[in-house]
Amino acid sequence: MAEKKIMLGNEAIARGAYEAGVKVSAAYPGTPSTEISESIVKYDEVYAEWSPNEKVAMEVAIGASISGVRAMASMKHVGVNVASDPLYTASYTGVGRGLVLVAADDPGLYSSQNEQDTRCVARAAQVPVLEPSDSQEAKDFMKFAFEMSEKYDTPVIVRTTTRLSHSQGMVVLEERQEVPDKPYERNIGKFVMMPGMAKGRHVYVEKRMEAMSEDGGGFFVNRAEYRDTSIGFITSGIPYQYVREVFPEASVLKLGMVNPLPRKMIEEFASKVDKLYIFEELEPVIEEQVKSWGIEAAGKEIFTRQGEYSANMLRRILLSEEVTEAQAAQVPARPPILCPGCPHRSVFSVLKKLKIHAAGDIGCYTLGAVAPLSVIDTTICMGASISSLHGMEMAKGKEYVKNWVAVIGDSTFMHTGVNSLMNTVYNQGTGTVIIVDNSTTGMTGHQDHAATGKTLKGKTVPAISIYHFCKAIGIEHVVEVDAFDLPLLEKVIQEETERDEVSVIITKAPCVLLKGNHFPDVCVPVPEKCKKCGACLKPGCPALTKKEDGSIAIDATMCNGCGLCMQLCPFDAIAKEPK
Amino acid sequence: MITKSIMIVGVGGQGTLLTSRILGGIMQEAGYDVKLSEVHGMAQRGGSVVTFVRYGEMVAEPIVEEGQADVLIAFERLEALRYAHFLKKDGVLIVNDWRIDPITVVTGAAEYPENIIDELGRKHKVYAIDAMKEALALGNSKTFNVIVLGAAAKHMDFAKEDWLKVIEKTVPSKTVEINQKAFLVGYES
Numbered sequence: 001m002a003e004k005k006i007m008l009g010n011e012a013i014a015r016g017a018y019e020a021g022v023k024v025s026a027a028y029p030g031t032p033s034t035e036i037s038e039s040i041v042k043y044d045e046v047y048a049e050w051s052p053n054e055k056v057a058m059e060v061a062i063g064a065s066i067s068g069v070r071a072m073a074s075m076k077h078v079g080v081n082v083a084s085d086p087l088y089t090a091s092y093t094g095v096g097r098g099l100v101l102v103a104a105d106d107p108g109l110y111s112s113q114n115e116q117d118t119r120c121v122a123r124a125a126q127v128p129v130l131e132p133s134d135s136q137e138a139k140d141f142m143k144f145a146f147e148m149s150e151k152y153d154t155p156v157i158v159r160t161t162t163r164l165s166h167s168q169g170m171v172v173l174e175e176r177q178e179v180p181d182k183p184y185e186r187n188i189g190k191f192v193m194m195p196g197m198a199k200g201r202h203v204y205v206e207k208r209m210e211a212m213s214e215d216g217g218g219f220f221v222n223r224a225e226y227r228d229t230s231i232g233f234i235t236s237g238i239p240y241q242y243v244r245e246v247f248p249e250a251s252v253l254k255l256g257m258v259n260p261l262p263r264k265m266i267e268e269f270a271s272k273v274d275k276l277y278i279f280e281e282l283e284p285v286i287e288e289q290v291k292s293w294g295i296e297a298a299g300k301e302i303f304t305r306q307g308e309y310s311a312n313m314l315r316r317i318l319l320s321e322e323v324t325e326a327q328a329a330q331v332p333a334r335p336p337i338l339c340p341g342c343p344h345r346s347v348f349s350v351l352k353k354l355k356i357h358a359a360g361d362i363g364c365y366t367l368g369a370v371a372p373l374s375v376i377d378t379t380i381c382m383g384a385s386i387s388s389l390h391g392m393e394m395a396k397g398k399e400y401v402k403n404w405v406a407v408i409g410d411s412t413f414m415h416t417g418v419n420s421l422m423n424t425v426y427n428q429g430t431g432t433v434i435i436v437d438n439s440t441t442g443m444t445g446h447q448d449h450a451a452t453g454k455t456l457k458g459k460t461v462p463a464i465s466i467y468h469f470c471k472a473i474g475i476e477h478v479v480e481v482d483a484f485d486l487p488l489l490e491k492v493i494q495e496e497t498e499r500d501e502v503s504v505i506i507t508k509a510p511c512v513l514l515k516g517n518h519f520p521d522v523c524v525p526v527p528e529k530c531k532k533c534g535a536c537l538k539p540g541c542p543a544l545t546k547k548e549d550g551s552i553a554i555d556a557t558m559c560n561g562c563g564l565c566m567q568l569c570p571f572d573a574i575a576k577e578p579k
Numbered sequence: 580m581i582t583k584s585i586m587i588v589g590v591g592g593q594g595t596l597l598t599s600r601i602l603g604g605i606m607q608e609a610g611y612d613v614k615l616s617e618v619h620g621m622a623q624r625g626g627s628v629v630t631f632v633r634y635g636e637m638v639a640e641p642i643v644e645e646g647q648a649d650v651l652i653a654f655e656r657l658e659a660l661r662y663a664h665f666l667k668k669d670g671v672l673i674v675n676d677w678r679i680d681p682i683t684v685v686t687g688a689a690e691y692p693e694n695i696i697d698e699l700g701r702k703h704k705v706y707a708i709d710a711m712k713e714a715l716a717l718g719n720s721k722t723f724n725v726i727v728l729g730a731a732a733k734h735m736d737f738a739k740e741d742w743l744k745v746i747e748k749t750v751p752s753k754t755v756e757i758n759q760k761a762f763l764v765g766y767e768s
C-alpha cells in the first residue's frame with residue numbers, strides 16, 4: 001500500500017515539488033509560506049535557498065528554469081509585490097523547464113499587513129493560477145503546475161492561503177520523477193525582452209491564456225460535481241470545504257484553475273443549475289468575470305470581501321440558521337507581545353524614555369507600536385522605515401527628525417533596507433537608523449539570512465557584516481551597542497540623533513528563542529526592598545505582574561533572565577538567581 | 580461515524596503544536612481521516628492561539644466553529660473562557676488551572692476575570708487540573724501540556740495504550756519516558 005502521511009499544506013506543496021523533480025527552490029520567509037522552504041530543504045535532490053528578498057528569489061528560479069531545470073519560488077502575498085517586476089516579464093518570456101511561484105495569501109490577516117488577493121496580480125500579469133483545497137491537492141496540483149508550465153510555456157502560480165498552508169491532512173506519497181534537463185539553446189526572441197521581442201511575446205501570452213481557458217474543462221483540477229441542481233456553487237480552495245460541509249447535496253463547480261477561467265465549463269454548469277452562488281474569499285475575481293458573460297449569480301452582495309470564510313457563515317447567510325445559542329464571553333483581548341527577554345523591549349524602553357518617535361518596519365519589533373511601549377509610529381512594508389524617515393526629513397527639514405529614528409530588523413535590513421539606506425546616503429539625509437540585530441528572522445520563526453552566516457541548507461558561510469556594509473556605503477557614524485546596555489544605548493541614541501549627518505546604531509543581542517541562547521539566571525523580586533514604584537513594569541514584560549499590594553511577582557517559568565527589569569529598578573529590589 | 584471536533588486553545592509559546600501532533604497521530608493510527616488547523620506566525624508571540632482537530636470517515640472543513648466542539652482543551656483559564664462558546668451543548672471542557680495575564684491586564688486596560696472555572700462550570704461540563712503543579716512535581720514544567728492532554732484523553736474514544744504508543748512515535752526519543760509519565764498523571768487524575 002502506498003505510504004500515507006499527515007502533512008501540513010505547506011509540507012505537501014514541498015512534497016509535490018519534490019515529486020515533480022524540482023531541482024532549485026528559492027524563497028524569502030513570510031507567514032504563511034515559510035514551511036514550504038523548511039520542508040523542501042530536507043530533500044537532498046533539491047537545491048534550496050533563502051534569498052535576501054522575493055524579487056531575488058523569483059529571479060533565481062527564473063534563471064534555473066531558463067537553464068533547463070524545474071524550479072520554484074515561494075513567498076507570502078506581499079512578497080509577490082516585491083517579486084512582481086520579474087514575474088510580469090517572466091510571463092512574457094515563458095520558461096525553459098517548468099517554473100512555479102507559490103504565493104500564500106492571508107485572508108483573515110493572521111500575520112500580515114494587508115489582505116491582498118494574489119489572483120488580481122495574476123490576472124494583471126497574465127499568469128495562470130491553480131488553487132488546491134487540501135493537503136492532498138496541494139501536492140497533486142504542484143505536479144500539475146509544472147506540467148502546465150512546460151506545456152503552455154508560462155510561469156504558473158499555485159495560490160495557497162493561511163488555512164490551507166497551516167492545516168494538516170492525509171497525503172498519499174509517490175516517488176520522485178526525475179525530469180531530464182532541457183538542453184539550453186540561446187533564444188533572444190524569447191529571453192531578451194526588448195520592445196521588439198516583447199511585442200511578439202505579448203501576442204503569444206494572449207494566445208496561451210485563451211488556450212488554457214479553452215482546455216481548462218479537461219483539466220483534472222476543475223471538476224463539476226452534479227447533485228441536486230436546484231442550487232449550485234462555483235467555488236475553489238478552502239471555501240469549497242465549507243460548501244461541502246453545509247450543502248452536501250448541492251451541485252458544485254470546483255475550480256482548481258482560477259485564472260484563466262474555463263469559460264465553457266462555467267457556462268455549462270451555470271445553465272444546469274437553478275440558483276447559482278459564487279463563493280470565493282477576498283476579491284470577486286471569478287464573480288466579475290462570470291457576470292460579465294451575462295450569467296446571473298449571487299456573490300459579493302451577500303458574501304463579504306473581508307476576512308476568512310466559514311461554514312457557519314454559509315449557514316447564517318443562506319440558511320438563516322442561528323448556529324449556536326452560546327454567546328462569546330466578554331474577555332480581555334490577548335494580542336501578541338514581545339517575549340520575555342526580547343532585546344527589542346530593551347531598545348524600546350530607552351526610546352520611550354527619550355520620547356523619540358520611530359518610523360517602524362516589519363518584524364517582531366512592530367509590536368513596539370502598542371501599549372505599553374508605544375514607540376513605533378508607522379509600519380508600511382519591509383524596508384519602509386528608513387526611506388519614510390528620509391521622506392519626512394525632506395518634507396520638514398532636519399530639525400524635525402531629530403526626535404525620530406528609523407527602527408528596522410536585521411533580516412528586513414538585508415531584504416530592502418539596504419536600498420533605502422543607500423538613498424539616505426546619496427540624497428544627504430541626516431536621519432538615525434537603529435538596526436535591531438537579533439541575528440535571525442524572528443517573526444517568521446527563525447530563518448537565517450545573509451548576515452547570520454548560515455544558509456537554508458545549514459552550511460556555515462561568511463556572514464555579511466552589517467557594520468561594514470554601512471561603512472562601505474560611506475556612513476561615518478556606525479555604532480554597535482549591546483541591546484541590554486541601557487546607559488550606553490541612551491547615550492548613543494542621544495548623540496546620534498543630535499548629529500547633522502546620517503548615522504546607524506546596530507543594537508545587538510540574539511533573539512531569546514534562538515536555540516542555545518539562554519541567559520544563565522532568572523530574575524527574582526527582593527520584596528523587602530521594593531518601593532512599589534512600578535518602574536520595572538513599564539516596558540510590559542509578560543513575566544512580571546503587579547500583586548494586590550502593589551509589589552511585583554516574577555513568573556519563574558516565563559522569565560528568561562535578561563535582567564531588563566533589574567536594570568530599571570532604582571532600589572535593587574530585583575536580583576538574579578541561577579536557573 | 581460523524582465527524583468529531585476538538586479544539587486546543589492557549590497562549591502562544593505554551594506549546595500547543597506538540598499536543599496537536601499527538602492528537603493527529605492517534606487519529607491517523609485509528610484509521611480516521613483527520614484534518615488539523617493551527618496558528619503559526621504573529622500570534623505565537625504570546626497571543627491567543629487555537630488549534631482545530633477534526634476526525635471521522637471523511638472530513639471536509641479543517642476548522643471547528645462556534646457550537647461544534649466535542650472537546651475543548653484549554654491551557655489557560657482566560658482562553659477557556661474566550662472559546663467556551665465553541666463547545667457543543669454536551670461538550671467537555673478540560674482546563675489547566677493556570678493564569679497568564681494578557682498585556683491588556685498588565686497595563687491595567689482590562690481586568691482578569693475572577694472565578695472563571697466556577698462560572699464555566701455552570702454552563703458546561705468542566706474538568707480543571709493544576710497541570711503546572713503536577714509538571715513541577717515531575718521535575719519538568721514543560722510537560723504540563725501533555726498532562727492536560729492526558730486529562731482530556733479520558734473523554735475521547737481511544738485506549739490508554741494507544742496514546743502511549745503515539746507519544747512514543749511523536750516526541751523526541753530522549754523525552755518519551757517523561758512525556759508518557761506526564762500523560763498518565765493527567766489520565767489518572
Ligand SMILES: Cc1ncc(C[n+]2csc(CCOP(=O)(O)OP(=O)(O)O)c2C)c(N)n1
Nearest residue numbers: 030079362363364409410411412441442443
Ligand atoms: C515583502 C515581505 N516579505 C516577507 C514578510 C514576512 N515578514 C514579516 S516580518 C519579517 C522579518 C522579520 O525579521 P527581522 O527584520 O530580522 O525582525 P525580527 O522579527 O527578527 O525582530 C518577515 C520576513 C513581509 N511582511 N513582507
